[in-house]
Amino acid sequence: MDAGEQRAMLKEVQQADFVVVELTLYTNTHPNDEDGLEQWRLAIKEASRARKAYEKRYGPLSLHSIPSEQAIEMGWRWNQAPWPWQM
Amino acid sequence: MWVYEKKLLYPVEVSECNPRLAKYIAEQYGGADGELAAALRYMNQRYTVPDKIIGVLNDIATEEFSHLEMLATMIYKLTKDATPEQLEEAGLGAHFVNHGHALFYSNAGGVPFTTTYIQAKGDPIADLYEDIAAEEKARATYQWIIDVSDDPLINDSLKFLRERENIHSLRFREAVEVLKEERDRKKIF
Numbered sequence: 001m002d003a004g005e006q007r008a009m010l011k012e013v014q015q016a017d018f019v020v021v022e023l024t025l026y027t028n029t030h031p032n033d034e035d036g037l038e039q040w041r042l043a044i045k046e047a048s049r050a051r052k053a054y055e056k057r058y059g060p061l062s063l064h065s066i067p068s069e070q071a072i073e074m075g076w077r078w079n080q081a082p083w084p085w086q087m
Numbered sequence: 088m089w090v091y092e093k094k095l096l097y098p099v100e101v102s103e104c105n106p107r108l109a110k111y112i113a114e115q116y117g118g119a120d121g122e123l124a125a126a127l128r129y130m131n132q133r134y135t136v137p138d139k140i141i142g143v144l145n146d147i148a149t150e151e152f153s154h155l156e157m158l159a160t161m162i163y164k165l166t167k168d169a170t171p172e173q174l175e176e177a178g179l180g181a182h183f184v185n186h187g188h189a190l191f192y193s194n195a196g197g198v199p200f201t202t203t204y205i206q207a208k209g210d211p212i213a214d215l216y217e218d219i220a221a222e223e224k225a226r227a228t229y230q231w232i233i234d235v236s237d238d239p240l241i242n243d244s245l246k247f248l249r250e251r252e253n254i255h256s257l258r259f260r261e262a263v264e265v266l267k268e269e270r271d272r273k274k275i276f
Contacts, residue, residue, distance in 0.1 A: 010094060018096065021150060025254065028142040029261035061093045084095045085160040 007087070009054045013061065016047040089149070096153035097247045099160040100240040106177035108241065109165035110195055111232050115248075116158045117192030117200040120224035126151035128205040129218065136211045139269065140262040144218075147255050154248055161241060162190055211266055219259045226252035 023040040030036050055065050059076040067076060115121040129148035133141050166174065166188060174183045181197055192200035208214050229249035233242050 007098075011098060014094060014097060017094075021096070021146075022254070024146055025143070025150075025258050028140075028146060029258055029265060062090050064090060084093060084156070085099075085163050 006058055009057065010087075012050045013047070013054050016043070016050040019043040020047050089152075095157055095160060096150070097157060097244060099157050099164065099244045101161065101164040102238045102240050104168045104173070105165045105238060105241075106169045106174050106179050108236050108238060109162045110177055110179055110182075111235060112158055112161050112165070112195075112241075112245075113193060114195035114228055114232065115225065116155065116162060116190075116194075118194035118228070119204040120221055120228055121194070122151050122155040122158060122225075123192055123200055124204045125221055125225065126155060127202065128207070128221065131205075131207045132214045132218070135207070135209050136214065137266065137269065139265050140211065140215075143258055143262045147258065150251070150255075154251065157244060157248065159190055161244065165241075212263065215259050215263050215266070219256050219263075222252045222256035222259065226256070 020040070020043045023036065023043050027033065027036050027040050051061060051065070055061060056068075059071050059080075060067050060078070063078065067078075117123055126148050129144045129151065133144035133148065136144060166179070169177070169179075169188075171180075171183055174180060182191065182193075185191075194200075206214075206217055208217075226249055229245050229252065233245050233249070236242055236245065
């Protein structure tokens with residue numbers, strides 16, 4: 001596995017997830033901003049897409065995602081380095 | 088409840104082993120205006136505020152825990168390869184004899200974290216003003232750490248965190264306005 005590529009794909013997930021974090025805080029205090037709410041909805045969709053692309057190659061980032069049978073056969077385990085602070 | 092995500096909120100990379108910088112970053116890890124204080128403060132206040140602002144406290148508290156993990160990653164990476172002599176030279180000799188290479192919730196001066204840093208007053212306006220002040224103090228602390236840091240990679244992550252404090256402060260200010268509107272609306276009837 002190419003660590004550089006994994007890092008790049010993870011960064012895409014981090015970026016997409018961050019947009020959700022930011023827009024969630026925004027919509028908390030602007031509940032009637034329809035444009036904001038639509039951006040927030042689309043951000044969640046994009047974050048889901050980026051996450052699926054990453055997890056398909058490198059395994060689940062959380063246990064809300066189902067590990068594939070193939071991943072487990074290939075030796076993927078949740079309790080497997082690197083953890084975020086080791087990357 | 089919370090579910091662990093095997094990733095950081097924002098990437099943390101370090102240029103080289105630098106225990107002195109780690110010691111300074113501890114101010115935001117276990118200090119009075121740091122991320123642990125912020126997370127615990129908001130998490131506790133959320134139970135006794137009006138429904139309209141629970142989300143702000145809940146979600147900012149959650150984000151603070153991800154900031155805490157970023158700071159832990161910085162401290163871990165900056166100190167993991169340091170020899171006891173290097174730790175001592177950096178002013179972390181006392182930390183080393185108590186904790187070895189482990190992380191601990193203390194400030195830059197080595198003072199352990201205490202909940203006396205934070206408050207929950209049961210008065211939403213009083214709590215929110217404390218929260219705004221906390222965010223501004225954290226923003227200033229990040230700036231002072233950036234000013235004494237010469238690690239461009241760490242500074243990139245610290246600048247991200249500094250900007251988040253600005254956004255949190257803004258959202259808390261808006262929450263105050265939400266409460267004022269609610270109060271004024273009630274007076275009409």
